[in-house]
Amino acid sequence: MRSIWCVSLLLPAVFAGTVAKRDWRSKVAVQRNGFYPLDVVDKLEEQTMTKVDEYMTKKIAAGKNNGCTLETAGVRREWGDMTDEQRLDFINATLCLMKAPSKAPTAQFPGARTRYDDFMAYHLTNAGSLHDTIGLFPAHKYFLLALENALRNECGYKGYHPYMNYDRYTKDPINSALFNGNATSMGGNGDPDPSYTGLRMGTGPMVKSAGGGGCVTKGPFKDYRANIGPGAPMMPNVPKNPVAGGYGFNPRCMRRDINVNVALGATADRSYNLITKSKDINTFYNTLLTPPRNASDPYNWGVHNSGHYISGGDPGGDPMVSPGDPIFYFHHAMLDRLWWIWQMQDPDNRVNAQVNLGGRTDGPNRKLDLKWLTGTDTVPVLEAHDGLGGHGGAFCHVYV
């Protein structure tokens, strides 16, 4: 396969005695793989970076950036844009977290053995506040940051969390750099299992199995075992947990069914329309989760469902313990990216915009507490809306 990486280094923008205006490309190291042409969302993001740069300049002048600048921001990249070496570093740190001892309360989660289990345990017991209208975007932004910080602080990872640009996996996901099962992929497809016939996303129609559904036996995570759950089993072939609620010890392989017919609900044009046609956060949220039914569109799942269930299976396709498949975080990084691009079209009005459906009034006062994932720190919810300086600068990331 042809792969051309273009890396723009942080060159001082001084040419032949004239000082050029420093544009965002001199502040953020862009790294692209020529194998993937930019899609409409990538192009929109590049255009948006000029606005982001202006917004940050104002924020710095006002002393509100908490030390976060475009130069210091962590850069989250698409998996396919990362070099094999960068991918290996990430995989290695993930494997380390899958072995590191659990810090979750043992009495509550007798089955949790590893730090990876801890993230499932939190998701399993806090699914309500993680997924309601107030929580979905900021709480998952924080959850992803907690995982990224665990990889960096507990497992020596030097990079930032990758994301998956869904569109790159809408043609041939099984043979992609993310899922082909080689040493620098995030694991392969599940082996064929005829007992797995397909999945239902929400109240939508059944999506037939694409031929997988069994254990992942290729790639870096073939020996990985998820130990707690299932929480809301979506597959007939997953062993039951010995303890009610899924908290007991239930070591099992990771199962997947990588399904192009699911991925096709998250093409770039859909993400682009979601960002550009949603004039307020409620519309953005509703369209992301459940777009208006369209009988002539066979892939009308909504971008969020598609991203979740591209690989499906267990624990990834189980809404309660989905963080047990590392692909969960790739998906939520992409969602965070889409939300961020949407915010940055009009940052003054959109960064603090909260979904307000059903007349909730507790919005701005909520504190996010990730307990055993992050220790005693809590984050006021609006601080987790701000990816460039929020919570004293703890949130400081860009997506390229």
Ligand SMILES: *[C@@H]1O[C@H](CO)[C@@H](O)[C@H](O)[C@H]1NC(C)=O
């Ligand atoms: C992989 O991670 C371990 C820590 O779990 C570290 O000791 C080792 O050096 C890493 N290997 C590579 C190739 O980065």
Ligand SMILES: *[C@@H]1O[C@H](CO)[C@@H](O)[C@H](O)[C@H]1NC(C)=O
């Ligand atoms: C794995 O496959 C991807 C996609 O073809 C490729 O970019 C990568 O270099 C391969 N890695 C290894 C270790 O062969």
Ligand SMILES: *[C@@H]1O[C@H](CO)[C@@H](O)[C@H](O)[C@H]1NC(C)=O
């Ligand atoms: C419904 O889906 C069809 C086929 O994808 C598409 O051409 C059409 O624009 C969609 N209609 C609406 C209202 O989005």
Ligand SMILES: [Cu+2]
């Ligand atoms: Cu979630």
